[in-house]
Amino acid sequence: MARYFTDEHEWIDLEGDTATVGITDFAQGQLGDIVFVELPEVGTMVEKGKDAAVVESVKAASDVYAPLSGEVVEVNDGLEDDPALVNSSPEEDGWFFKMTVSDKSEMDGLMDDKAYKSFCDGL
Template identity: 70%
Template sequence: MSRYFTDEHEWIDVDGDIATIGITDYAQEQLGDIVFVELPAEGTTFDKGDDAAVVESVKAASDVYAPISGEVIETNGALEDEPALANSDPEEDGWFFKLRITDAGELEGLMTEAAYKTFVAAL
């Protein structure tokens, strides 16, 4: 499995043609206590960069973007019951949704973990 990152602070794990997407630890720290997560419906298709989900915290609401194009095949229902999972475990159990990838070539524009750490350090 390969993990990539976006400059909008999403992470994406790729396993074959399935991508699991969530927000990074940095993103959840900036948002503060997350109180609500709106996830996309299964079967929804996104182009890279589309608004895919919404996260609301005590500080602000923020969009989560689709890092690549694909069709939603699963959402993390646990986040609807316990949105704070996005704070406590943002890069594992706090994942948002899974996509069936339609254009694997789009992965080339994403950052590796090392590149993302350098990006965040410069913010």
């Protein structure tokens, strides 16, 4: 399984044709205490770079963009009861949704772990 990152601070685990999507530890640190996550419904077709979810912190709402195009096949129900999972375990238990990947060429331009780290260091 390979993990990729976007410059919008999302991580993507690719397993076959299915991607698990979440936001990075850096992103949750910037957002602060998360009090609500609005996830897409299963079956929603999302488009790369377009709104897919909304993260509400105490102070503001922030959009989460779909890192790839495809169909949402599963969402993390655990975030409904405990949105703070995004703060405590952003890159594991705090995942957002799983989606099919309709066009693997969209993976071009995503960063690997090392590239993402130096991207964050440069911010």
